Amino acid sequence: MESTNQVLLKGNEAAIYGALLAGCECFFGYPITPASEIAHAAANLFPALDRPFLQAESEIAAINMVFGASASGRRAMTASSGLGISLKQEAVSFIATCELPAVIIDIMRGGPGLGNIGPEQSDYNQVVKGGGHGSYKCIVLAPNSAQEMCDMTYEAFDLADRYRTVVYVLTDGVIGQMLESLKLPEPLPRRPIPEWAIDGGVNKRDNYIASIYMDHDDLEAVNIRLQEKYALIEKEQQQAESYYTDDAELVIVCYGIISRVAKTAVAKLRDKGLKVGMLRPQKLFPFPKSHLNDLVNKECMKSFIAIEMSNGQMIDDVKLAIECKKPVHFYNRMGGNVPTVKEIIEKCEKILKEQQ
Amino acid sequence: MEKLKFGKSSGFFDTFERRPGAIKKNMHYCPGCGHGILHKLLAEALEEMDIQDQTVLIAPVGCSVFTYYYFDCGGISVPHGRAPAVGSGIARANPDSFVISYQGDGDLGAIGFNNFIQAANRGENMTVLFVNNAIYGMTGGQMAPTTLPGQKTMTSPQGRDPLTEGYPLKVCETVAALDSPVYVERCALTSYKNIMQAKKALRKGLENLKNRKGFSLIEFLSGCPINLKMTTDEADHFIEERMMKYFPIGKFKDIADDRPAISKHLGIFEPAAVKRILYPNRQSSSKSKDFRNKSEIFTKERRIKCAGFGGQGILSLGMMIANMARLRNFNVTWLPSYGPEMRGGTANCSVVLSRDDVGSPIVDKDTNLLIAMNQPSMDKFLPELKKNGVLLYDSSSIEVPNCSEDKKVFGINAAEIAEDLGDHRVANSVILGALSFILRDYFLEGDDKADFDKTFEEAIIDCFANKKGIVDLNLKAFYKGKAAVETCF
Numbered sequence: 001m002e003s004t005n006q007v008l009l010k011g012n013e014a015a016i017y018g019a020l021l022a023g024c025e026c027f028f029g030y031p032i033t034p035a036s037e038i039a040h041a042a043a044n045l046f047p048a049l050d051r052p053f054l055q056a057e058s059e060i061a062a063i064n065m066v067f068g069a070s071a072s073g074r075r076a077m078t079a080s081s082g083l084g085i086s087l088k089q090e091a092v093s094f095i096a097t098c099e100l101p102a103v104i105i106d107i108m109r110g111g112p113g114l115g116n117i118g119p120e121q122s123d124y125n126q127v128v129k130g131g132g133h134g135s136y137k138c139i140v141l142a143p144n145s146a147q148e149m150c151d152m153t154y155e156a157f158d159l160a161d162r163y164r165t166v167v168y169v170l171t172d173g174v175i176g177q178m179l180e181s182l183k184l185p186e187p188l189p190r191r192p193i194p195e196w197a198i199d200g201g202v203n204k205r206d207n208y209i210a211s212i213y214m215d216h217d218d219l220e221a222v223n224i225r226l227q228e229k230y231a232l233i234e235k236e237q238q239q240a241e242s243y244y245t246d247d248a249e250l251v252i253v254c255y256g257i258i259s260r261v262a263k264t265a266v267a268k269l270r271d272k273g274l275k276v277g278m279l280r281p282q283k284l285f286p287f288p289k290s291h292l293n294d295l296v297n298k299e300c301m302k303s304f305i306a307i308e309m310s311n312g313q314m315i316d317d318v319k320l321a322i323e324c325k326k327p328v329h330f331y332n333r334m335g336g337n338v339p340t341v342k343e344i345i346e347k348c349e350k351i352l353k354e355q356q
Numbered sequence: 357m358e359k360l361k362f363g364k365s366s367g368f369f370d371t372f373e374r375r376p377g378a379i380k381k382n383m384h385y386c387p388g389c390g391h392g393i394l395h396k397l398l399a400e401a402l403e404e405m406d407i408q409d410q411t412v413l414i415a416p417v418g419c420s421v422f423t424y425y426y427f428d429c430g431g432i433s434v435p436h437g438r439a440p441a442v443g444s445g446i447a448r449a450n451p452d453s454f455v456i457s458y459q460g461d462g463d464l465g466a467i468g469f470n471n472f473i474q475a476a477n478r479g480e481n482m483t484v485l486f487v488n489n490a491i492y493g494m495t496g497g498q499m500a501p502t503t504l505p506g507q508k509t510m511t512s513p514q515g516r517d518p519l520t521e522g523y524p525l526k527v528c529e530t531v532a533a534l535d536s537p538v539y540v541e542r543c544a545l546t547s548y549k550n551i552m553q554a555k556k557a558l559r560k561g562l563e564n565l566k567n568r569k570g571f572s573l574i575e576f577l578s579g580c581p582i583n584l585k586m587t588t589d590e591a592d593h594f595i596e597e598r599m600m601k602y603f604p605i606g607k608f609k610d611i612a613d614d615r616p617a618i619s620k621h622l623g624i625f626e627p628a629a630v631k632r633i634l635y636p637n638r639q640s641s642s643k644s645k646d647f648r649n650k651s652e653i654f655t656k657e658r659r660i661k662c663a664g665f666g667g668q669g670i671l672s673l674g675m676m677i678a679n680m681a682r683l684r685n686f687n688v689t690w691l692p693s694y695g696p697e698m699r700g701g702t703a704n705c706s707v708v709l710s711r712d713d714v715g716s717p718i719v720d721k722d723t724n725l726l727i728a729m730n731q732p733s734m735d736k737f738l739p740e741l742k743k744n745g746v747l748l749y750d751s752s753s754i755e756v757p758n759c760s761e762d763k764k765v766f767g768i769n770a771a772e773i774a775e776d777l778g779d780h781r782v783a784n785s786v787i788l789g790a791l792s793f794i795l796r797d798y799f800l801e802g803d804d805k806a807d808f809d810k811t812f813e814e815a816i817i818d819c820f821a822n823k824k825g826i827v828d829l830n831l832k833a834f835y836k837g838k839a840a841v842e843t844c845f
């Protein structure tokens with residue numbers, strides 16, 4: 001029978017297909033809704049490809065296993081949500097400082113505390129701003145479809161290698177749970193063991209990996225090097241999708257499931273002749289500052305609105321990016337609620353009326 | 357007491373270039389420190405067993421945080437207590453590496469005990485060298501899980517009180533009680549005799565690694581003269597007279613000879629082989645890759661809501677519809693009721709199919725097609741059905757709804773038909789059969805009608821992952837549903 005690359009997968013499952021096709025060699029995870037399907041898919045498919053899958057005893061263990069696997073020069077990943085991500089932060093800081101590649105998927109759920117399993121976007125700060133101790137950052141990809149769950153996870157491994165950094169794939173419960181048609185990418189060959197890896201079978205045994213620098217100047221130098229890397233990432237990696245922004249008077253800034261709802265809302269607002277557009281960051285670090293600044297300097301552009309499923313975490317980055325040159329309005333839902341098309345339309349119409 | 361003399365081992369670097377500062381010849385340990393002795397034993401063993409290339413020595417957080425300054429083998433420094441987790445990652449990712457987790461009593465027994473005991477219980481191919489000095493050395497002499505009753509430390513200034521702080525943690529005894537670990541021994545780094553025994557135990561632990569026998573633990577009772585505020589001899593005395601009473605030395609377990617070697621994952625990466633496993637087989641080989649039904653009904657986005665009780669197969673009904681759409685190359689989304697919506701045992705899902713990209717996958721006020729399989733769902737979602745919308749419901753349990761004229765309404769006794777077929781769970785396929793008839797006879801035009809059933813059949817087969825018996829029953833239900841709706845009109 002002929003095979004096809006056209007599939008119907010949940011966002012969570014699509015991420016595992018993307019990872020395996022990118023040559024991810026091992027998966028370490030701990031169950032948590034709404035990310036568990038990632039571990040379920042991994043538990044089936046990693047062994048099918050004779051690659052290690054392990055259910056760890058905790059998120060802390062899982063990320064430390066990723067640390068070990070990555071140090072061994074193997075492509076490795078984990079996945080979690082909210083509270084599980086909180087637990088990982090210490091090790092993420094280690095991995096970032098050791099400059100090892102690693103991929104983490106965060107399917108955000110309702111917080112704070114135990115919260116609920118509904119979709120939210122309230123991990124933004126703890127993922128996009130570094131999250132753990134010390135001055136480090138991670139690249140953060142923000143898919144809004146099963147196709148992007150697959151493609152961005154696939155791409156995450158290359159980015160992680162290129163910059164030797166942690167790459168997050170950050171989205172919400174809806175995108176993780178949603179089944180959608182997509183096309184699978186081509187499988188990549190196995191990545192050769194990098195020369196920095198601790199693998200005496202491939203490289204000499206004199207590699208070592210550490211993030212402890214007792215000398216203050218040495219540690220400062222490491223910090224400076226890291227900041228230079230982040231500056232380079234900011235220069236090279238900003239990415240956003242623009243939708244009807246050319247002549248927009250009001251631009252919605254949002255990511256994840258909201259961008260799907262907002263797209264429908266924008267189309268309906270345009271049907272009414274209202275000049276609303278949408279800018280969707282596809283990466284959250286680096287934040288698409290240049291895209292926002294292109295817009296802010298336009299005559300027709302009067303204001304932005306950040307729409308989020310949190311108390312307003314991304315909005316700070318929008319304001320910082322445009323240095324508050326134009327107003328940034330805000331609309332949000334929390335607790336597992338998703339803004340509806342109707343709510344977005346009403347909010348935008350109100351702003352447009354006020355700014356006339 | 358007779359002391360052991362060590363020669364220079366090539367398990368160590370000649371000079372310790374990784375150590376910052378001027379001192380490159382000596383280790384940073386205090387005189388009489390157990391870490392210093394164990395380092396020498398380990399360097400000798402690595403050299404003699406010729407395993408330096410494959411060895412990865414994990415440096416914990418504690419006084420031994422700098423092992424990579426000294427040992428000429430792979431090294432990694434990890435978060436406090438996490439060495440066994442990092443080691444599990446290394447051992448699994450690269451089964452050819454020999455993982456040594458070197459840990460103190462705070463690192464292993466307190467902050468990292470879960471990671472340690474879980475790695476032991478999984479039988480990871482790893483040897484743990486556990487330095488029990490009954491104290492937190494690095495941070496300046498606080499109480500450890502292994503601090504003895506009555507022992508004064510910075511955080512037990514009156515002496516450890518077992519009634520408030522518990523008794524010292526017996527690590528070897530605990531691990532020996534597990535089935536997975538193959539080798540458990542406690543040694544003491546004091547007299548010549550004890551150190552020679554420690555040397556033997558260490559050798560055994562490394563051999564187990566080499567032979568892929570799994571998890572070995574060797575505990576070393578060690579001196580921390582500086583924090584015990586003792587001379588080296590006093591510290592040895594403390595170990596032999598006080599520690600060994602509570603922590604008897606000896607072999608607790610040695611079953612490595614009876615254990616088969618752990619197998620290795622090799623990994624399939626060859627692109628064609630990966631594709632064979634990950635890419636699904638194409639069932640609708642008769643259709644071209646970009647075939648899409650031409651009929652008018654599909655020119656607009658179709659927004660479908662399926663709702664009913666949990667257990668009625670609502671989610672798989674939606675999935676079968678989504679699969680049908682995929683097989684016809686539409687863009688499709690399926691979203692289950694999930695999170696805060698999931699209450700009181702009701703289930704629903706949203707399916708959107710479109711020739712263009714699907715915007716919002718959430719179907720609320722704009723439903724084109726509502727499938728209701730219980731009364732509460734009907735009551736809840738009927739108001740969301742758009743003008744000219746289609747309603748399909750299970751008439752065996754739902755009252756005839758009060759709809760405006762523009763709606764197309766189809767009731768079918770799906771639950772009864774399913775019961776007759778002997779399985780109430782196939783009511784969803786009965787509904788699917790009715791849906792296929794309705795779509796075909798009311799909405800599809802020309803060629804599109806031709807093999808529509810076939811696509812649904814494929815969707816059913818796909819949904820039940822080729823489980824023969826279940827597929828057959830559902831196909832039967834599908835055709836019963838079709839026949840039932842036919843006779844309705």
Ligand SMILES: Cc1ncc(C[n+]2csc(CCOP(=O)(O)OP(=O)(O)O)c2C)c(N)n1
Nearest residue numbers: 417418419436460461462463491492493494
């Ligand atoms: C998360 C975290 N908490 C606390 C510390 C501080 N800390 C460093 S070493 C140590 C105790 C080490 O004691 P032990 O494991 O017994 O090692 P020893 O120095 O006695 O060999 C502590 C608490 C740390 N580095 N990380």
Ligand code: SF4
Nearest residue numbers: 385386389419493580
């Ligand atoms: S403080 Fe104790 S454990 Fe640390 S080096 Fe000195 S003697 Fe050894």
Ligand SMILES: [Mg+2]
Nearest residue numbers: 460461491493
């Ligand atoms: Mg100690």
